[in-house]
Amino acid sequence: xxxxxxxxxxxxxxxxxxxxxxxxxxxxxxxxxxxxxxxxxxxxxxxxxxxxxxxxxxxxxxxxxxxxxxxxxxxxxxxxxxxxxxxxxxxxxxxxxxxxxxxxxxxxxxxxxxxxxxxxxxxxxxxxxxxxxxxxxxxxxxxxxxxxxxxxxxxxxxxxxxxxxxxxxxxxxxxxxxxxxxxxxxxxxxxxxxxxxxxxxxxxxxxxxxxxxxxxxxxxxxxxxxxxxxxxxxxxxxxxxxxxxxxxxxxxxxxxxxxxxxxxxxxxxxxxxxxxxxxxxxxxxxxxxxxxx
Amino acid sequence: xxxxxxxxxxxxxxxxxxxxxxxxxxxxxxxxxxxxxxxxxxxxxxxxxxxxxxxxxxxxxxxxxxxxxxxxxxxxxxxxxxxxxxxxxxxxxxxxxxxxxxxxxxxxxxxxxxxxxxxxxxxxxxxxxxxxxxxxxxxxxxxxxxxxxxxxxxxxxxxxxxxxxxxxxxxxxxxxxxxxxxxxxxxxxxxxxxxxxxxxxxxxxxxxxxxxxxxxxxxxxxxxxxxxxxxxxxxxxxxxxxxxxxxxxxxxxxxxxxxxxxxxxxxxxxxxxxxxxxxxxxxxxxxxxxxxxxxxxxxxxxxxxxxxxxxxxxx
Numbered sequence: 214x215x216x217x218x219x220x221x222x223x224x225x226x227x228x229x230x231x232x233x234x235x236x237x238x239x240x241x242x243x244x245x246x247x248x249x250x251x252x253x254x255x256x257x258x259x260x261x262x263x264x265x266x267x268x269x270x271x272x273x274x275x276x277x278x279x280x281x282x283x284x285x286x287x288x289x290x291x292x293x294x295x296x297x298x299x300x301x302x303x304x305x306x307x308x309x310x311x312x313x314x315x316x317x318x319x320x321x322x323x324x325x326x327x328x329x330x331x332x333x334x335x336x337x338x339x340x341x342x343x344x345x346x347x348x349x350x351x352x353x354x355x356x357x358x359x360x361x362x363x364x365x366x367x368x369x370x371x372x373x374x375x376x377x378x379x380x381x382x383x384x385x386x387x388x389x390x391x392x393x394x395x396x397x398x399x400x401x402x403x404x405x406x407x408x409x410x411x412x413x414x415x416x417x418x419x420x421x422x423x424x425x426x427x428x429x430x431x432x433x434x435x436x437x438x439x440x441x442x443x444x445x446x447x448x449x450x451x452x453x454x455x456x457x458x459x460x461x462x463x464x465x466x467x468x469x470x471x472x473x474x475x476x477x478x479x480x481x482x483x484x485x486x487x488x489x490x491x492x493x494x495x496x497x498x499x500x501x502x503x504x505x506x
Numbered sequence: 507x508x509x510x511x512x513x514x515x516x517x518x519x520x521x522x523x524x525x526x527x528x529x530x531x532x533x534x535x536x537x538x539x540x541x542x543x544x545x546x547x548x549x550x551x552x553x554x555x556x557x558x559x560x561x562x563x564x565x566x567x568x569x570x571x572x573x574x575x576x577x578x579x580x581x582x583x584x585x586x587x588x589x590x591x592x593x594x595x596x597x598x599x600x601x602x603x604x605x606x607x608x609x610x611x612x613x614x615x616x617x618x619x620x621x622x623x624x625x626x627x628x629x630x631x632x633x634x635x636x637x638x639x640x641x642x643x644x645x646x647x648x649x650x651x652x653x654x655x656x657x658x659x660x661x662x663x664x665x666x667x668x669x670x671x672x673x674x675x676x677x678x679x680x681x682x683x684x685x686x687x688x689x690x691x692x693x694x695x696x697x698x699x700x701x702x703x704x705x706x707x708x709x710x711x712x713x714x715x716x717x718x719x720x721x722x723x724x725x726x727x728x729x730x731x732x733x734x735x736x737x738x739x740x741x742x743x744x745x746x747x748x749x750x751x752x753x754x755x756x757x758x759x760x761x762x763x764x765x766x767x768x769x770x771x772x773x774x775x776x777x778x779x780x781x782x783x784x785x786x787x788x789x790x791x792x793x794x795x796x797x798x799x800x801x802x803x804x805x806x807x808x809x810x811x812x813x814x815x816x817x818x819x820x821x
Contacts, residue, residue, distance in 0.1 A: 246596045297788045303596040304542050305787045308734060311544070312783025315727055319776040327773070433723075437607070440600050481611035484604030491593050491601055 217348050218470040224354035226462025227361030231416035232435050233442040233454045235409020241385035241449035242405050248310030249290050251436015252317045257283035257414020258421040265333040272335040279418050280411035287410025288403050321429035329428040332421045353423045364412050441487040453499030516640045522752050523647045524705045528729045529744040531701025537738035539694040540674025541590050542599040545606025546729050551721030553579040553703025554710035558625050568631035575707040576700050583699020587692045613718035624717025731779040737793030
């Protein structure tokens with residue numbers, strides 16, 4: 214039972230990591246809380262549905278299509294809602310992000326109705342892997358973990374080995390200095406949004422597939438939980454985000470299995486953690502030490 | 507007296523006034539004191555549930571339970587304000603959002619709030635033996651609203667209001683001028699929350715059935731967009747913002763325009779709110795009737811500030 218819950222928690226944790234990495238990178242570069250990130254996750258899941266149902270793409274290509282569509286959406290959100298406000302007060306950007314999130318969520322409700330729909334047939338059979346007598350695992354969850362590892366590996370290689378990756382790191386350290394060194398800051402920001410949105414979209418597709426459910430508000434809770442993961446791990450720190458995602462995934466999964474009859478449901482645990490961390494240790498587990506945020 | 511007006515119109519006006527109360531409370535917290543709250547619906551819900559639990563489960567008089575709701579919301583909101591001492595600006599917004607979601611989760615799961623079923627058959631307050639319905643209730647809400655506006659005018663024009671505005675402009679300056687920032691920040695959450703609590707109590711005794719669904723993030727976001735549109739730290743601005751954003755969708759419902767499918771009216775409404783929030787932040791961050799000096803617009807100063815911090819928020 215315990216091993217089973219932890220295994221489920223790890224799979225869930227990788228979903229949180231994929232969603233949160235984008236948020237961490239955006240915060241690292243722009244010092245901005247990207248509120249519309251959860252909506253991008255939802256856009257990704259719907260894009261995959263369109264790719265499979267209407268374009269008849271195979272599942273692997275549909276995921277890539279979803280990532281590309283979400284990357285475009287992410288860049289568009291940045292252009293429309295965040296770039297004109299750069300240098301303004303953080304609250305102004307946050308409210309602008311909330312506005313975009315509300316708009317897109319409701320736009321999708323108008324287009325696709327607010328009902329939950331089933332994820333289309335992917336051509337990949339869902340099978341159960343029997344690890345030991347009591348511990349089972351579905352191949353979907355295995356794919357989630359694999360996708361998470363591949364995504365993180367590619368991200369690591371990109372940040373360490375390409376010019377653009379190094380430019381992103383430079384901008385995250387000191388944006389003004391980076392721009393003085395000839396880094397095209399606007400392009401760095403766009404690429405950051407692209408990568409983050411693509412990873413979130415991958416998570417969205419996998420979750421929609423795993424639960425066989427697709428609805429316009431599906432991004433709201435994961436998008437908010439991503440804030441918890443980011444704060445838990447330390448703002449702007451990618452290793453911290455990985456640790457934070459796994460911790461949150463495992464804690465939620467354990468509470469799901471072992472705690473019943475709580476006064477709040479399991480989605481609220483993340484916010485309890487968030488508030489405790491902000492009050493007790495605002496720098497998170499791996500972040501640079503800060504007094505207050 | 508109850509037949510004086512069409513109950514449907516009365517309902518619209520009552521709910522408009524309830525939103526005004528919510529907006530005024532949020533404007534105190536976000537507009538005057540500069541503490542952004544994305545969890546205003548929690549205060550609204552706490553007010554509603556307190557009054558309902560006291561009157562339905564403990565058999566209190568509706569008047570007494572409504573008054574108690576305001577007091578309880580005042581106290582709980584002060585607790586909700588505590589994170590604002592540690593957390594600033596955008597992180598405060600996320601924290602209050604989290605608190606709001608925790609509160610809603612509590613409403614939906616705890617036994618005392620009726621869980622997912624909510625609580626029904628909430629009594630209406632009665633005056634001289636006749637329960638207040640329609641026009642009577644409208645009068646009650648109007649009186650509460652007038653009292654709320656008068657108190658708000660008094661407060662914001664006094665020492666308290668000036669302290670809040672100083673904190674909003676620059677907390678360090680406020681501290682060095684001898685303003686007890688801890689006290690005033692907690693106070694503004696308590697008072698702003700009490701406004702929302704009053705709104706919640708009035709809402710609950712009007713609709714006679716409440717469930718956790720009525721106090722979600724949608725309400726918080728709606729009220730915030732109303733306040734932001736009308737203008738931060740302006741009472742008239744709040745009136746304008748609430749009236750415009752509340753009445754516009756009602757007009758569509760009232761006159762049954764063929765323009766939009768009524769089934770999706772709420773969705774279109776939220777789309778409109780979203781677009782307005784983006785546009786207002788871009789072109790007029792202080793809102794249509796906001797007062798000068800709100801730091802949201804002070805782009806130049808924040809650019810100067812970032813210089814000292816090593817260029818955090820530039821380019």
